Amino acid sequence: MTKFSISQLQSSHSDNSDLNIKEIIYLMRRHLPLITITISTFFILSVLYTLMQIPTYTSTTMVVVEDKSQTGSMFDLGFETNLSLINTMNNEIELLKSRTLSEEVVNDLWYSPHKNNLFLYGSKCYKPEGIKKTLRGLWDSIFNRKNVPKSYVQDAGISDSLFLKAAETLRKNMSVTNDRNSNVLKISMTSNDPDESALLANTVARLYQQRDMEWSAGEIINLRRFLQDQAKQVESELHLVEDSLRQFQEREQIFELEGNAKQLLDQLGQIDTKYRSALAEINIIRERRRYIDSKLSQEEKTLKGQLLNSIDTRLLALRTEIAQTDANLVRNASTYGENHEAVLSLRRKLTRLKSDLEEQTNQLIAGGTSVADPLKYRQALIDTSLFLESRLANYQSIAAEYKKIVNQYNRQLSTLPAKSVQFAQLERDRSVLAETYSLMRQKFEEARITEASQLGKIRIIDPAIPPLNRTSPNTKINLAVGLLLGLGLGALTAFLIEQTDNSIKNVSEIEHKGLNVLGIIPDISKAIYATKKRRKKKKTQKTPKGHKGTINVASDIKRRIITKEDPRSPISEAYRSLRTSISYASVDNPTKTIIVTSPGPGEGKTTTITNLAITFANIGKRTLLVDADLRRPVIHRIFNLNIEPGVTHYLTGFPRDIHPLIKQTEIKNLQVITAGATPPDPSVLLSSKRMHEFIKSLEIGWDVILFDAPPAIAVTDTSLLA
Incomplete structure (x- = not known):
């Protein structure tokens, strides 16, 4: 039989670590459920974030700064006709963003009729509707927030803490821009209310113009x-x-x-x-x-x-x-x-x-x-x-x-x-x-x-008006960002899983090392799971109250003997194809002795060897199935046979002949030698001279001999047996 090691397959996997487009598509399809869940999660989070956000609105007013540095004043007194004041647009922008102007705006609005209806002072609160109301209420209850507007006495002065807080908020929500090569300033104010954003922008522009007039006329x-x-x-x-x-x-x-x-x-x-x-x-x-x-x-x-x-x-x-x-x-x-x-x-x-x-x-x-x-x-x-x-x-x-x-x-x-x-x-x-x-x-x-x-030099050319559309949240952008983040994180997770997974995922990884693929067996876990669920339900219905039924590994594997239970299924055909490939793998030197193993436990080696043995027996070949997994023997349970006497008995000296070990199964042409009693150190027995004699004695009397070996990575028993 052709042999290859796990290390060879891992080396093959690392050689192909550079993904091409075809492999990327395969990777995405392989991890499609994970990527779908990630995208859905981020999409839902984006929707919730958008619904939870308090909308903001931005209003803009435009002012022009007239450059009077090149013109003479009526009061030059004969010696200042060419006086030029260096007053750039950057200076004006900084003056608009200054703390002093913000404080003047806060003070002006405090003594206006709008005092008790502004987000700036907390005298107005956001009132969501529909599902937004439910979500905001849940959010506020979790963090113990009270969404109640404040009320102030009309003639009372503003407190220092509120004054400083409102001025700082005003400065953060203000944006002043200047188009290149122009003396026009755009003053934008952001608020949770469209009318308030326009009011703030116009108030800033008005007081800015008023301050400029006072400065100009003061001298x-x-x-x-x-x-x-x-x-x-x-x-x-x-x-x-x-x-x-x-x-x-x-x-x-x-x-x-x-x-x-x-x-x-x-x-x-x-x-x-x-x-x-x-x-x-x-x-x-x-x-x-x-x-x-x-x-x-x-x-x-x-x-x-x-x-x-x-x-x-x-x-x-x-x-x-x-x-x-x-x-x-x-x-x-x-x-x-x-x-x-x-x-x-x-x-x-x-x-x-x-x-x-x-x-x-x-x-x-x-x-x-x-x-x-x-x-x-x-x-x-x-x-x-x-x-x-x-x-x-x-x-x-x-x-x-x-x-x-x-x-x-x-x-x-x-x-x-x-x-x-x-x-x-x-x-x-x-x-x-x-x-x-x-x-x-x-x-x-x-x-x-x-x-x-x-x-003065400031002229208001375009007063602000309440905007019709909100500035944020931007639903389309938020959802697009959520989808992209979900796709990116899902793809990254899939890639990391793929990079850390050294298992064989497709046939090409084996063929890349020049090894022949003898067969491909479809995954039958879903079908077995459905059958298991139905049988468990029936068993539960028949089990008396207070009695707990048991489901062991052997019964699970027994249900996987699909070549016996459903010989016409595609999976049974796959096992027959594997049998044919093994038979013609070496025509001049036919394979008679076969070891079936896997890298680790629970990967289906016993299921594979059992179904393969049945397919050989079904074509009239005298087939012997030997349970060489002395650590966790299972085959005797699958065929309802006594575990003793078995391989360990022969290796320890009793019986001296193999004939008492051979057990007949329900399937014609298929015989089984069970593992026997579990020894303290199976590797010693498998490497003994008695084991060589045991294998020699099996060469006469059967056309095909199958050994169910322990997992190759977990223990050294398989190497000794090979």
Whole structure:
């Protein structure tokens, strides 16, 4: 008989571990029940998850951020016409997501009529219907959750814990996006109620626009008040000077100067007016700087100081040249007049230098503040403050030059008679204060008009509306994910089972090793199970109450002798095919002695050898079936024979002849030698010289001899017997 080992089959299995498409399909079909159960389980879980989820809705409002960095303000005061504020869309997005704005929204809605009908405050709860209601109720009861909306007193304030929780929830449910190369922001809010999602989105946009308007007009309002106070102060001083001048004229009867004195007074008045105007500009810049600095934190002020030092260091030479040019311009203008070629040339040079200074300052400021967190450092405020510092230094330089010229004219006036000097001083003060008052009133009116027309840079172009469709759960996606997860996990489990299973699964694994397949026996376990169930039911009906019937292994195997019970069945035909294959496996040297074994117990070796023996006997061959499984003998029970005497008796010396061991069965031409008494160590008996004599004595008298051997892997008995 052709032999092959289990290790060879395992090696064959590992050689074919790389699966092709055909093998994958076979694997899927082989484990189809497992995969089906996994897919069904995940599909059901996906359905339950979808039904358990509270629906969410998303509403979106659109706002446009107008870029005013390239346009001049009405209140540039002649020195900020090209001021550019670095305010990118990323800054606006961070401002929208800021904690401060979320807290303003929470506070605004708390004092609105919607307070007791919002998921945000827990004053509204989800109310499912149908099967969702049942599932949610079961879920809440398992985790002891109470789905009861809260109610708040209308005029009561919000608690700190609820305030912080609602603000954090609002920030988590907010999404702000910006399309590339556009200044449009999309503010999306998510809520469990469609109306609430629209309300939240519109409230965020409204308060965002309101805050921008307050920030934009805040500096203008402060400056308008400052100019109003300054104008009143100058007006009061002007009235005092006018009264003093009138009293002096009435007392001294001097109403004007003549000749060089009058010309000197006119020149002094012009220069002094410019000097006072420069001082007014300096005061305005300082007030604006003070207001902006009051809005900065200590860290922001530190950053501003660092940037200012860096700018001063890099632009020192340029600023020095501008200061010298300003001084020359003031001196030449006072000497030669405004229309002299030297004055015009200096003015053109000064314009070019100031343009270079502003451009380089912009670059340095942008490079210094662009690395800052837009929430931690309010970039635009810092930039404006830095520009004011630059303008302040410029005007201080101009005022210093005018002061020098004023001092020169004062020294010239001091050479006039005392009364003329006194009159000149009063007249000069009146003229200068009148010009200063006119300038202050002009700036005040400009500030007032600018304040009235201040609209901010935020425009709401598309308010949010309640959405018709929910955002989540997405039923189609959830079910698709569930099916894919189920399929993937099922296939993975099947693959792992296949990889860890070293058993022979198909004929190709044997043929791959060059071994001949003598026969294929179908699985008869289902048919046997059905028969067993019917017989057990009948036996239970016949068994008296209180008596327990027994079902042993032999009776199970006996029912598997299908070649006797149902010789016309396809399974019986398979055994006959196996018999034919064995008969013609070696025509020149016919096989007479056959050992039937299996890797482990319970795999059907006894069923196979019994049916094979019957098929040999049915064609007239004298067949002997030897039960060589001395550890767990079963064949004597199948044929209802006495186990003694048997193989062990012969091997131990009694009887000395094999004829007392041979037992006749109900089947013609089929005889059996049972195992005999169970020995303590069967392997010793099977390897003895007596065993060789036993096999020799069986060669005469039978055409086919079949040995039922123990499992090959469990014990060494089969190897010794072979």
